[in-house]
Every structure is written in C-alpha cells, then in structure tokens.
Amino acid sequence: MGKEYLGEFEELVLTMVGVLQEDAYGAAIADEIGTRLKREVNLSAVHVTLYRLEDKGLVKSRLGGATKERGGRRKRIFTITSAGLATLKTMKEARLDLWKLIPQLKVVGGH
C-alpha cells in the first residue's frame, strides 16, 4: 500500500477530530478552529475534508442525536481511528525531526 500524505488542512481537521472526541462534527470543528487558531474556515471545506478523511480510513462516523439548536437535525459525529492516530503521530515525529535541523530554533543548552 502506498503511503498516504495529508494536506495541511486535512491534518488540522484530523487533529480537531481527535481533540473534540465525542463532540466532533462539522460545525463544532469549524468553530473550534476559529476559536483556537483565530482562523475562519468555511463549513463546506470542513465537511468535504471530513468525508475525504473517512475515505482514507482515518476517521469513522455515525449519526448522533437531534438537538433544538440545529432545528431538529441530527449531527454526524466523527471519531479518529487507529490509522488516523498513527498518521498524526508519524507526521508529528517527522516534523520534530526536521525542526531539530533548523539552527535558529535550537535553544542553547537544550536538546
């Protein structure tokens, strides 16, 4: 199997699914990105990314309960899979390895 690569936004959404756990659905993820990163993202971009991540087997989904604040419509709750966690971990380690090679980011006396 070929190695799957994630785009920056895919990685961000996948991370948010991991962060929000049982409350990870389209609107909540878009809100969380806005609150934590001060970055406005479009709802459709989040949804399409979630579907793509599901195609790749990195998240799975199920329909949750209906609430009044959504006009009685049900949410689709996404949860991160083991493959998704492994992908995030691999990406983080790869980044850290590269960061260590940037001289300006090295702290004197640090590692």
Added chain:
Amino acid sequence: MHDLEPNTPLWPLRFLARFCPDHLYEEIEGDLIQKFYKDNTTFGPARAKRRLIWNSLCFFRPGVILRNRRFRLSGILRTDANSHELSFNRASNLIGWLVFSIALISYFLTVEETASLWDCSEFIAASTKLQIPHPPGAPLFLLAGRIFSLLALDDPTRIAYATNLLSALASAFTILFLFWSIVLFGRKLTGVTARFSVAKTPLLLGAGIAGALAFAYSDSFWFSAVEAEVYAMSSFFTAFVVWCILRWDLIEDPSRSNR
C-alpha cells in the same frame, strides 16, 4: 422545513437539497442552521442571512456533488473503502475510450482523401490487389488494408481513402493503449497497487490524458495516422505490447500472473 425559527431563509436550504446527496443532507443542513442561529446572535439577522446563503452556496462543489448516488453507481467516484480499485479501473476505462474517440474523430476528419506520392501509393495498390510491395513486405498490413479497401465498394476512386482509414483506426487504438500505459506507469511510480487512493485518481488520469493527447496531435504521429503507411499499425502493436507488459507487472496475485 419544520422546527426552524421564522426568520430562517429557506431558499438556500432548498437549493442545497437539489444537489446534496440524501445521506449527507440532514447533517449539512443541521450544521448550516446551527451556524445561522449562532451568527444571528453574533452579527445580527441581516448578516447571518447573508452568511447562510454563502455557506449553502459553498457546498455546491465536486466533493459534495459527486457523492450523489447516481455518480457512485456510475462507478466514477465510489468512495467506500473497498471499491477504490474498481472505481479507478472504471474511470480509467471510460476516459481511455473518450481519449480514443477524440483521436479517432480527429484522424477521420483529417484523413487523406487520396494516395500520398511515396510508399503509401504502393501500399494501397499492393493491398488492394494483394500483391507484394518492397521488402520486408508487411503481409499483415496488406491483408488488413485489403479488408479496408473493400469499404470503397464499387468506386475505385475511394480505395485510397478507405485504405487510409486503416491507419486512422490503428492510430486511435495506439492512443488508447498509450493512455492506459501512462496511467499504469503512474501507478507503478507512485507505488500504489493493492489499495488505491482516491486522491491520486485525478492526478494519474490527468497525466494519461495530457500524455496521450499530446502524442495524438504530435506532428510525426498525426502525419502517419492519416495515410496508408505501416507506421500507424506498427505503433499500435508496440503500444499494445507495452500495455500488456505493464498490465502483467501490476498483477499481484501470483496464481493469475501466468495466465
């Protein structure tokens, strides 16, 4: 549209319902409504309404539209995890035949009406009468040329045109096998074999289209595609053999590889 606050604009949601896949509609509509209510308290009704319209329109994108059942059933975009390979093959076949049609129409429209004044004239005459041209003889080409010359029926002035069609058809098939070969090469280069990635499908098919059509309209190939020369048929067999090699190479099950 029950359970909605009175100031909720309904037409963006109705527009969404026209193209959004049934199995995704409820959750998307719910998210849009939730965001609208939140915007209503944050920005006020007028801006919230504008944002709902914009957010709804933004869902009109391939990533949503192509998930409709009719697209999924056509096999162009089947997104369930186990059918990537199958859907990719279908898309590859469909686009391959599309590229073939483009090439065939181009060659049929530009095929030479009569005999070119070099080997072609000799090949046309030799294939029509089933005689022997200059070495090495090209017997298969002559036999195929004879069949095509029969398309001229009783009009001997159309024999050259009919025989030239053989090259046009062989060249279009060359383009078809070239497209498939490029796609298979791409799969080999990207290392994707057992489980196909949806993300790479447009990339590989796009590369195939660009490569095949660039070759189809290249000067030398187009030139030999519209006259009765052996090069078109020779290219066809070369392309076919290369495609066979690549097909064989991508078979993962050893029990099938020797068939």
